[in-house]
Amino acid sequence: MRNWSGAIxxxxxxxxxxxxxxxxxxxxxxxxQAPSLRxxxxxxxxxxxxxxxxxxxEKAALGKALxxxxxxxGAENMTCSSCHNPSFGWEARTETSVGAQNTRLAxxxxxxxxxxxxxxxxxxxxxxxxxxxxxxxxxxxVEMNLPLDQAVARLRAVPGYRTRFDRIFPGQGVxxxxxxxxxxxxxxxxxxSYAPFDAWVDGDEAAISxxxxxxxxxxxxAAGCSGCHSGWNFTDNRFHDIGTARSDLGRGxxxxxxxxxxYAFKTPSLRxxAQRxxxxxxxxxxxxxxxxxxxxxxxxxxxxxxxxxxxVSLNPSEFRDLVTFLGTLTGAKQAVTLPxxxx
Ligand code: HEC
Ligand code: HEC
Numbered sequence: 001m002r003n004w005s006g007a008i009x010x011x012x013x014x015x016x017x018x019x020x021x022x023x024x025x026x027x028x029x030x031x032x033q034a035p036s037l038r039x040x041x042x043x044x045x046x047x048x049x050x051x052x053x054x055x056x057x058e059k060a061a062l063g064k065a066l067x068x069x070x071x072x073x074g075a076e077n078m079t080c081s082s083c084h085n086p087s088f089g090w091e092a093r094t095e096t097s098v099g100a101q102n103t104r105l106a107x108x109x110x111x112x113x114x115x116x117x118x119x120x121x122x123x124x125x126x127x128x129x130x131x132x133x134x135x136x137x138x139x140x141x142v143e144m145n146l147p148l149d150q151a152v153a154r155l156r157a158v159p160g161y162r163t164r165f166d167r168i169f170p171g172q173g174v175x176x177x178x179x180x181x182x183x184x185x186x187x188x189x190x191x192x193s194y195a196p197f198d199a200w201v202d203g204d205e206a207a208i209s210x211x212x213x214x215x216x217x218x219x220x221x222a223a224g225c226s227g228c229h230s231g232w233n234f235t236d237n238r239f240h241d242i243g244t245a246r247s248d249l250g251r252g253x254x255x256x257x258x259x260x261x262x263y264a265f266k267t268p269s270l271r272x273x274a275q276r277x278x279x280x281x282x283x284x285x286x287x288x289x290x291x292x293x294x295x296x297x298x299x300x301x302x303x304x305x306x307x308x309x310x311x312v313s314l315n316p317s318e319f320r321d322l323v324t325f326l327g328t329l330t331g332a333k334q335a336v337t338l339p340x341x342x343x
Contacts, residue, residue, distance in 0.1 A: 037220055038201045041232050047116045047188055053131065053181045055188070059168050063186025065339040066179060071154050072138055073100050074145035080137065080183070083109040086336040089276035090190060095283030099142040106248060108283035111276055114269055116188035117233050123265045123281040124251045125239060130184035135176065148176040155179065160342020192233075192271035193331025200328070208328045215325025218318055223295065224310040225322075228267045234329065239264035240306040243299020244280050252304070262304035274330035288326050292319060 049055040066072060067080045078100045084090045090112045092098075097105040107123055120128050127133035137143040138151055146154075155161045155174045162174060169178040197216075199207035219225040230236050239251040241263040252262035265281045279285045285294065295312045296319070299305065314322065 038216070040230075041197070042201050043194070043198055043232050044117070047191065049116065049185070049188055050129075053185060055185060056168065058164070059182050059185045060189050061186075061339070062164055062168055063182035063184065065341055066183050067186055068339050069341060071158075071341075072144055072146060072151055072179075074150075075100055078144050080134075083137075083143075084112050087275075087333070089113060089272045091276045093278075095278050097143075099140070100145045101142065103142045105142055107281050108278065110266075110268060110281075111272070112187050112190055113192045113271055114233050115184070115190060118235070118269070119237060120266075124254055125266055126254060130187050131177075131180045134180040134183045134187075138179075148179075151179060152176055158342055164342070192269070193334055195271070195329050195331035197325075197328040198331075209324065211321045211324045212328045213325075214318070215321035215323070218314070218322050219325055223312050223314065223322060224308065225295070227308040227310075228306070229270055234270035235267040237266065239266055240308065241265075241302075241304040242294075242309055243301065243305050244284060244294070245282065246300070248282065250281065259304055260306065263300075263302075264304065264306075270326060270329050272330045274327055275333065288323050292322055292326075 047055070067084075070076045070079050073079065083092045083097045085092055092109045094108075096107055097109045099105055110123065115130050119130070120126070121130060121133040122136075127136060135148065138146055139148055152174055155165070165172075165174040165178055168182070169175075172178050196207045197212075200213075219229075228236050228238070228240055239261060241250075241260065242265075243263075245263040245265070249262055251264040251266075252258070255261035268279075273279075273288065277286055277288075279288070279291050285291045292314075295309075296314055298309060298311060
């Protein structure tokens, strides 16, 4: 375990952090009010790292270099950040991703925010860990298009990498496993911003508007959103058909015998959502208004659609309240410095 603020200190706007500490969240102090529903949404104060791949600052810095490293793509034209861009909530503006050979992928790039608390990975959950996940895009011909053994050979040929890998992974050096261990460690340090909603959870009544508070009531009440978008990260990490997909079976391809897995996708976090348009596994909605309209309509009605999808009826002012609440889950953009890559 690693102190949360310590691990992200280098990448977070000072104001965001001082806000956090000033409000007592870093020490876990409860708000002045009696325990309430909103306490179930309090941010954790530490990033969990797995014992099999513990945190060190050097490993995270190496992983960051690799995340921005074009030499991990066949034609040296693509990086992880091409599709997971920090300016757009670590996603891409395109509806579905565009890969190394200019081919369009079937799905929209999800965020890498809060990787430490997410899993399994991909919209259909086919990768159990962030380490396993990272092997996918490097090798996939439509993504970065570089076989892992060639990635290893390329990095070994760079003295600046060889010495860093040898120091951080004694006895192993540059291997496919150490490459993805470093990348996953970096990803776990990428944490969503402390948002106005968090200040409210921490007891600052003025941090969000009365409209947003009513929206939170709808979200956790009549609109039934928290049935799937649960906890501080607003995801149950499970798969549901919410009536979006027409041909992509999502989780159904992995669980052909499970009727509720057909057209089901992993519930995405709603953290920093305002920066992450377009939305859904296929980028079909450009705005949060359009997403809420989807829930009012209910999406495609079919046997696989989740029983947790309630009929949502909202009058115009409730509709605005819900959208306003969603807006309070987005904090200030965090400054991210580009790593200088070794030769
Ligand atoms: C060509 C665009 C592209 C590139 C390059 C790319 N990704 Fe992705 N990434 C995607 C798409 C699209 C998905 C979703 C695919 C799916 O679910 O089937 C994804 C999924 C992910 C996820 C899963 C997130 C979650 O919540 O399930 C992580 C983590 C991730 N990528 C990290 C990386 C890393 C690390 C790299 C570099 C080694 C990388 N990506 C390179 C487009 C890209
Ligand atoms: C049955 C579970 C479930 C319920 C209930 C639910 N969601 Fe979702 N939500 C999902 C899933 C799954 C997705 C992704 C679906 C896809 O990609 O096709 C999603 C996507 C979203 C997105 C897009 C996020 C992104 O990063 O693309 C937003 C915003 C959202 N939901 C808000 C809401 C709101 C507001 C409500 C209540 C009106 C709600 N959800 C109710 C499961 C649910």
